[in-house]
Amino acid sequence: MKQKTYDTAAQLPALHGPLFKGLLAGYHDVYGDLEPTAALTLLTRLQLPADTSHLAELRSVLTAGHGNHYRSPHAWDDAARTPTH
Numbered sequence: 001m002k003q004k005t006y007d008t009a010a011q012l013p014a015l016h017g018p019l020f021k022g023l024l025a026g027y028h029d030v031y032g033d034l035e036p037t038a039a040l041t042l043l044t045r046l047q048l049p050a051d052t053s054h055l056a057e058l059r060s061v062l063t064a065g066h067g068n069h070y071r072s073p074h075a076w077d078d079a080a081r082t083p084t085h
Contacts (some may be wrong), residue, residue: 006042013030016046024058027069034067 026032040062060079065074
């Protein structure tokens with residue numbers, strides 16, 4: 001249901017930061033439930049600085065198919081320990 005709104009917002013570079021924060025919060029929220037493929041597709045459309053805090057971790061967990069921190073509690077920690085380069 002939110003996909004159309006996200007797609008529209010992704011067209012506005014000024015909203016890329018807030019969209020990222022929304023994805024990040026959606027992943028970590030107790031009631032969050034991201035669709036990993038759709039969330040990763042949206043994430044790749046966002047123009048964010050390479051040093052954006054938690055960008056690599058979010059990309060990693062979504063790539064691995066995780067949609068919520070509470071269903072896969074160790075996935076985030078594993079992603080944080082894995083070097084990005």
